[in-house]
Amino acid sequence: MTGSRIALVTGANQGLGRALVTGLAAGMAPQDRVLLTGRDPNRVEAAAAAIAAGPAVARVEGRVLDVRDAGAIARLAAELGEVDIVFSNATSRMSPQARPIDEVDAVCETNNLASTRMLRAFAPRLRPGGRLIIVASALGTLDKLDDRVAGRFAAAAAENLDAVDALVAEWRQAVHDGRAEQEGYGTWLNIPSKVAQVAAVRALARERRTSDLAENKLLMALCPGLIDTDASRPWFEDMSQAQTPARAASWPVELVLAPTFDPAFYGELVQFGKVLPWESGVPVAHTAAT
DSSP: OOSSOEEEESSOSSHHHHHHHHHHHHHSOTTOEEEEEESOHHHHHHHHHHHHTTTOOSEEEEEEOOTTOHHHHHHHHHHHOOEEEEEEOOOOOOOTTSOHHHHHHHHIIIIIIHHHHHHHHHGGGEEEEEEEEEEOOTTOSGGGSOHHHHHHHHHHHTSOHHHHHHHHHHHHHHHHHTOHHHHTOOSOTHHHHHHHHHHHHHHHHHHHHHHHHHTTOEEEEEOOOOBOSTTTGGGOSOOTTOBOHHHHHHHHHHHHHSSOOOGGGTTSEEETTEEEOTTTOOOOOOSSOO
């Protein structure tokens, strides 16, 4: 990537998103722009100002972006025209005490429909050498699902983004109808949501792999590892090995700023430089019922 570059991070007011902006701003050049986006204008402005006042080299711009608004994503994509780095990081916070029916709409809109909208809007706008990362989780592999639904997510990933969106809509309706647990979706929204995010990346990557790799473009899902945040603490009994947001952001920032990447990462869920197998994944200890 040469010349003036544009990086975009969603869900960047706090936590990992803010740390990604901080790392990008420190590692990019003075002529580059890093867009810090979030829903709350005051928090966006404050976060961008704080990072710009630190060791930032690139220009940090705060932008209000509600990723639940398809029109807002489309307008920003059209305004920017082309981009070099995108971290789709926005996520909906969940609580172990909440009923799935009370949170499923926010989860689907913020985690899933926003991810597919970001993929549709920005994958075609990546410049040669560009990087588009969907922040997901080690929970996003098929082994975390009941066998009754795992095959459906695999099938959607083998089709296209529309198929992934349709399956998310079916899961969402099953939660509202009280059918989700008996049909195999489980009780923890984070698992189907994260699997669907990875499925979306795999679906689009299947279509774009040859052309993207020819232009040194990377499309992948990211598992940043356990991070010590207010959102994660309720779900994990042992946080002793959790990372700070800054630590969690260090490898992803290094990855997207490097001139090349391991082609094995393309279209996969990757954690700390290792591809997590779609079918078998890795164990994840948590406190939620599945």
